[in-house]
Amino acid sequence: MGSGLQSRMDRLFNRHGDGRAVCVAADHGYMSDVTTNVVNLRTILDQVIRGGVDGVLLSPGQAVRLAPQFQGRDGPAMIVRADWMNMPRLGTSNVANAVPQRLLVHQKVITAAQALELGATAITIYLFLGYNDSIEAAGIDICACFAAECRQVGLPCIMEPLAYGGQVTGANIVEILTLGARMCVELGADALKIPYTGDVKSFRRLVEMADVPVLVLGGARSEYERDALELFNEGLEAGGSGCLMGRNVTKSPNPGRMIEQLCDIAHNGLSVDIALRTEEWDFIRLKAHPANCTGCDLCVTACVASHDRGLYGTHLARLSITPASQSGIHKVMFCTLCKKCIDTCPTDALRWHTQTGAVELLVDNCTACGDCVDVCPTGVIFHSASGIHTSTGEYLDWYPIICDLCAGEPECARVCPTGAIFIAERVELT
């Protein structure tokens, strides 16, 4: 290894001495729609740099325009996209920009030496697998050419294998990606950018096959920022070296915060839960936007599954969605912590849980009188299907089933795809 290759690899992967890199991909501007994240890249770049990003992938033109932001000893590494392809313009993912192109086109736009002149620390190039033989052969030609150029000037070459096209099926996609990873390395890749295979086991195998640093890419943005963090964390767990994530960061309402969270996970060993937590809390309250409710009942089955391991259903869930006839608004019925049940209970069997703030049942005090079931204004306290023994040896035919706020992480709010039921308050109980 000569002419600066190792120092550039270190610049990218060893800013924290841990062999890991949190990188942002912002090279879509000349391949797909000119979306706001593309137009506002300068501002977004400021934010992610302040968040501590390790590297940023840019198109050659943006690399020129935004070069000043990379300056300084602690500045992030600049990665330059050295090729172009029309894949995003072929499909519905960018309808606004779709043109009647039937075939994948892939070509070089810059040489390794030119990238080096722009101040690049590394370049990335695609390798398409599974489209057709001629595209695959052309891609191999481009990758081999870059690998040779990069070796000459000491520039790390990050290859990005993509399994895309008619030969790719649900049954073979992971195999194709794994094979592609190895092909890239054999062609001379110094590192890989690659889609996550969906689970740790198969990704670990891919990372082992690759035997060079592997950066996971993010794909389309999820509205749940947790998704990107979990995916990233799993990539690390499988032995990956970090991420080169685009839309999940650049389309986030707070790209800087997202980078901080990714860095906390990669460099500071935080779990996803801890990285996401913005404040300490022990009291929460659920709220609903019924107008957002699509009636899908995911919250209801999630409630049952979280309380009865391995069981899925809607009966005796601790919340309910009242079906709207025709286009009417669904009613989202859940425990609003109104405390009427606590006030009504004649035997002090219900109380305020000191940690979660949920209503708690003290079975020993319960006489199964049913007053709480009757008084609940939202109708979400139910008779249990089976009875229970109290610690004093008495047997109750049934006991009230009451929302326990899942000990602070309500499943219903977690699974709701539209934010129709959500955690409205996280404040300390005083």
Place this chain on the structure above:
Amino acid sequence: MMKLQDRSYCDQILRVDLTSGKFEVTPLPGDAMPLILGGKGLGAWLLLNEQSPGVEPLSPDNRIIFHNGPLTGTSAPTAGRFGCTTRSPATGTYCDSYCGGYWGSTLKYAGYDALVLSGKANMPVLLVIDNERVELRDAAHLLGLSVTKTTETLREEFGLDWQSLVIGPPGEKQRNIAGIFNDTRALARGGVGAVMGSKNLKAIVARGTGYVRVYDPEGYQRALQLAFRAVRMSSETTLLSREGTANILDIINVMGALPTRNFQSGQFEYAASLSGSAFAENHWVKDYACFGCPIACGKYTRPLEDGKFIEGPEYETIFAFGPNCAIGERQTVIHLNWLCDEYGLDTISAGGVVGFVMELFERGILRAADLDGIEPRFGDSGAALALVEKMAKVEGCGSWLAQGVAAIAEQYPEAQAFAMHVKGLEMPAYHPNAAKGTALAYAVSERGACHLRGAPLGELFSGSADPLSIGGKAQLFRDHQADKAVWDSACLCCFPGYGMKLKELWQLVTAATGFDYPTVADLELVGERISTLARVFNVRAGFVRQHDTLPARNLEQPLKGGPADGHVVELTPMLDEYYTIMGWDDNGIPTGGCLNRLNLSEALDL
């Protein structure tokens, strides 16, 4: 083997004989379940094993089998999906139709993996399933009522925790394009509504308070997390949430594959006014999700001046009544959609009939006198509304028009070349001449022209292959067909498949059932087996190579205009290649070797 109840099944098939009014509960074919999974697989298995292929579709002996899958009723994305399998009166083939809504999960919670109906009641009846209590009730008061009136009446009689499946007048009168409806969602294609009508069964209501128990709870929760994440991290599903299924209309038009004027061309001049974004901006007010669906591609429209509103229109409906009839007004499309949903028609087939009749009229083959004085020309909204209303109410000419394109073409042999159907099922919204893999799927699919049995639509809207080339399309279709059969058996909707792939589904299925599918490819093979079961039924019913074909408009007349200008479908080479890949003989009949490879020889008693 561990009990099926601990593997996400109920292990109960409810069988109702409408002739005697008796019912019984039988277990699932336990040993076969790993081979067929459930859903489509179970339906095909039961139909093939229990019904002789010669049984006429509208005779009492024809079974109609409603089935859900192992994932139905769990928290999997779109786990409310269910289907029905029967012999179709429109095609005479095996026919399975699927539906979202809330009835499928309800049947599962009531304790049944399948409901097998046979016989014929001697008066109109309503089937009531309240967990283990089952009874037939008089349905005289519902007779002749529209779908929504029937549904509302049942909701008032039974309450909000019941779900209904109903037919409208076209179903009662056994018309070939009648569907079965759970509120606004339908088992639409193939005339399944007519089969229900032939049994004198107006509606089925169900309530269930049971649970589904998965095999590996931790594994399943983990698989759910991965599946939902994959769905959320997909730009295609995001687009579906925003613009419904209509989001693809733009790109299909750009690709020259939007069938226009009864498939005379592949681009529509007013496509922009029918796009998903146009409907979103002007009409849609609220999202609708089926049970367990995080996408919510369903959209309610703002009521029109006359107060009518719909949940829709879907892409297929927009095609059928829009470009296919050269109608560019959204309000007309909404009205036509309303008529179909209100009375219980399949929108694809109804629109196919209207477009066909318009062309017949313009060519002078049909006259106003044949059509109760209606003079339908392309682009005539009034005529389209009048025709669909007559079909919906089964009045006048609507009575024979509602038998579908193939039946109409029987009477007018000179119209055969542009009767756009395969085996009697009207063609969906992708022009075969501009999408060769899809053309192959239309020709071969077990229920006739169908885009949902493995048509590789990605050739049109994800650029995954060149749509105008036939190269590799046989393999592409084979892969998609096997993949789709797994989804229909599991049984989930195809839309999460824009994000999660067969791998995520495999993780869900193996955790839910504990069946031994070591690799994703092993599960894909289950799909191929299930498609083959359907093929075997068709072969036994007399369907072979000569039936795997397309109208002359696709095979002989070059398409005019657009990117596919000058293209016809080169079907023969694709068909040869496909039969070879599948291990079928030249006549399209699965060989002994093929059945052996799929472990079907013994099962089929060959």
